[in-house]
Amino acid sequence: MSRKGEKLLVLRLVRSENGWRLLIKQNNRINLDGHRPRVRRYAHGLKKLIRIGQGPENLLRQASSLGANGESDVYFEADGADVIEAHEWKCVRTLDGVRIFEDMANKKTGKGVLVKAVAVVEASADTVFDVLLGLDRRRRYEWDTLTGDLELVESLDGHCDVVYGTLDLRKLSWWQSKRDFFFSRRWFHGQDGTYTILHFPTEYKKRPPKSGYRRIKINPSSWEISNISTSSLNPARCLVTLILEIHSKHWFKWKNNEFSKFERTFPFGMLSQVAGLKEYVGANPALTFESSTVVVHSKTSSVSISSNELEDTVGSDEFYDAIGDESSSSDEDSDDEVTSKKDKKVKLKNVSWAIASLALKRTSAPDINKELNPDVPPLTLDPSQFNGTMRQGKSESDSDCWSSPSGSGFMIRGKMYLKDSTKVTGGDPLLKLIAVDWFKVDECITQVALHPKSLVQCEAGKKLPFILVINLMVPAKPNYSLVLYYAADRPVNKNSLLGKFIDGTDSFRDSRFKLIPSIIEGYWMVKRAVGTKACLLGKAVTCKYLRQDNFLEIDVDIGSSSVARGVISLVLGYVTSLVVDLAILIEAKEEAELPEYILGTVRLNRVKVDSAVPLEG
DSSP, rough: HHHHHHHHHHHHHHHSTHHHHHHHHHHGGGSSSSSSSHHHHHHHHHHHHHHHSSSHHHHGOOOOOOOOSOOOSSSEOOOSSOOOOOOOOOEEEEETTEEEESSSSTTTTTTTTEEEEEEESSSSSSHHHHHHHOOOOOOOOOOOOOOEEEEEEEEEEEEEEEEEEEEEEGGGOOOOEEEEEEEEEEEEEESSSSSEEEEEBBTTSOOOOEEEEEOOOOOOOOEEEEEOOOOTTTTOOOEEEEEEEHHHHHHHHHHHTTHHHHHHHGGHHHHHHHHHHHHHHHHHHGGGGGOOOOOOOOOOOBOOOOOOOOOOOOOOOOOEEEOOGGGGGGOOOOOHHHHHHHHOOOOOOOHHHHHHHHHHHEEEEEHHHHOOOSSSOOOOOGGGSSSBBOOOOHHHHHHHSSOOSSSSSSSOTTHHHHHHEEEEEOSSSSSSSEEEEEEEEOOOOOOGGTTTTGGGSSSSHHHHHHHEEEEEEEEESEEEEEEEEESSSSOOOOOOOOEEEEEEEHHHHTEEEEEEEEEOOOSSSHHHOOSSEEEEHHHHHSEEEEEEEEEEEEEEEEEGGGHHHHHHHHHHHHGOOEEEEEEEEEEOOGGGGOOOOOEEEEESOOOOOHHHHOOOO
């Protein structure tokens, strides 16, 4: 068979519903010997893809490999992260259909060992979230064997509350006693339908331990509930993950003894909640079709919360740490024909991704000549010529400084994204980060670029072809502003995506201004709160734009969202131990705009809050 004939055979098989099965059977019709090493590698990679792509495991954020060397920078997006996370989860135990994992890559970091339980639950993410957040005793008794007795103490805002609970550990070990505890819950709802619930141990001094009980602190934990794509004829399903922090000494002791006493421990009881939840939903078919939202009314708080907790705020506005495609929004009124087409597309995504990825570059680098004027000689951009209040780091071990990493740690939309949702690793940023300011102010400030002492107003700044100023206004006591200055070495093409963004309307900018966060080092609970998915900032918080002369300033009011305020409050509690990467993009929504490119990056290395300086003048 000719090479052209082989390609046509592959395309015909892929277009059919059972094409991947036929392709495996038809391998004897394709000559894979000697002079066709490329075809041989493709067939081998396709077999691996089909084996890996079955089932809900693609939601575990593991990249399938297609290359001969087992590595690939092209990823299939299925509720996965937009950054490359350094986790290596190993299944160490199974329990009633629930898998229990240990994070092998981070055993020596943080405050303990991370363990998680994962299961597929036959209900929607909305329903499971309702069950997890519900405090009705009769309902919790049916699935929660450990913390079934819970009582709502205070609600701090629409996304945070404090809960009191009691438990009897004597059913785990005869020598244990009755315990009571407090913990706070903070939850986030992604636009893609994913829920995250964080549990923090909390003190409540006005309420002493009950008679016969001893006060304890529960282990920090987080729940993640993600919908799994199903056809319109099948019931809803979701992937439920409980991540738990366990003291390393206890975990390794249980592990070395082959978990002989693990079943009688408090952490085991918490992990067993996933199995109980799965069985409870399975025994109540009506839950499969439920979709409800828990509404908690705010009231005055009298809770004593640790420094990593959240201040009392007002409002219940949404802050999406994950922004999905408009085409994938949950529109229950869509007709059956549209739903059927979407279902068919999902079935063929894995195979079409395998073919498309062979034609894609390993990284998505910006087309400089397309975005910037190629007829103008580039300037030499030396950050040492520009002064910011935060110093530039000289090595990775430096603290209270900034640097500009490459985009290789971020996943962005590839050339074929509109057809098969492929993402690729980002390339080098288009714009160069030349300075960072870290200001302390009484009131949030805007239009920093117009300040007489601003970098934009200095002689060197006025000579730059273009400067993008990002002013992240951080709500706290006092308030802070993190100001990032990105420069272009040549004028921007007016007809490019960047040019349209610079001179476009505010509504256009709001719909395109995207940020991807990534915590490289730091406490795992902060990582779960910040998330790893892209966020359209203009649709999550209030953004104001100032376009003048050779610059565009974007003032991002993080305090305009109560949930965003909660996240940033948590981050500030751990900021001196965090290494945070941020990538700034203009979202590509049309085929001509793909592949996406990274506009700019910044790495904030263990920033000290006290190092912020007042903005004078």
